[in-house]
Amino acid sequence: MPSNTKTTLIIIALCLCSISALSQEETRPDLMVTDGWGKELFIFPIRFASKIPYTGFEEARFPKGWGIESSPEFWSYAFAWKIDVKAPLTETDLEVNLQRYFDGLLGLDFKEDGQKTNAVFVSSNASKPWVGYKGKIKTLDTRFTKKPMILNVLVDQHYCKKEKQYIIIFKFSPKEFGTPVWLKMNDIKLSPEACNH
Structure with missing residues (x-):
């Protein structure tokens, strides 16, 4: 030929x-209900965080001001993982895998000065029907400010019985909980169709 x-x-x-x-x-x-936010999809293994050991996909959502330093929405965004795991993620699972995620996302894997992401989570709703956590991620904003950054995080985990998968919704912002941006973040809900496919 x-x-x-x-x-x-x-x-x-x-x-x-x-x-x-x-x-x-x-x-x-x-996976999430949002109004007017941008959307990206990633398949596991995620190209910038291939050490995260799950199978599934990520849906990321961004408000218009997430990448603008002067915006109240700066670095405020959400993503959801729909993954094949047999049990809810624990505090340790979240800490280890979000450290891997942000180290890869921000290129900290390649920095020689030892700066890495540190994540801490605690259970936030033992009385509710889903498993939730609240946490903080300390990292370095290599994209915009080139300065250290702390992101406040809320995590909700939902089980899809039919598909035997978990959907984990992560909401991030450097703003403190209770500030106006978190009113928008708290409006993000699990889509009714998310567990029906």
Whole structure:
């Protein structure tokens, strides 16, 4: 077979694979209900945090001001993991895997000065029907300010009986709990369709 023909066939095959992958992502259910926020999807293993040992996908949601330092929404965003695990994540699971997540996201894996992410979580709602946690993540904002940053975090875990998967919703902001941005964050809910696919 002539090399030009072989090259053309390879390109067509790659395009078909890309189209198939895109269509699979587009058919994934929305995990969170948000109004006017941007959206990104990631498949586990996540390319920048491949040490996180789960199978599933992440849906990330961003308000308009999340990347603007002067905005009250700066670094405030949410993501949800729909993953194959047999039990809710523990404090240790959350701490270890969010440290991996932010170290990879912010490129701290490659810094030689030892600066790494530190995460701490405590249970926040033992009396509710889902497992929730409250926490803090101390890291370095390598994207915008180049300064140390502390993110306050709320975590809710929901079990999908039909699919035997957990959906974990993470909400982040450097603003203290109870400030106006958290009113928006608290409006983010689990989508009714999230556990029906």
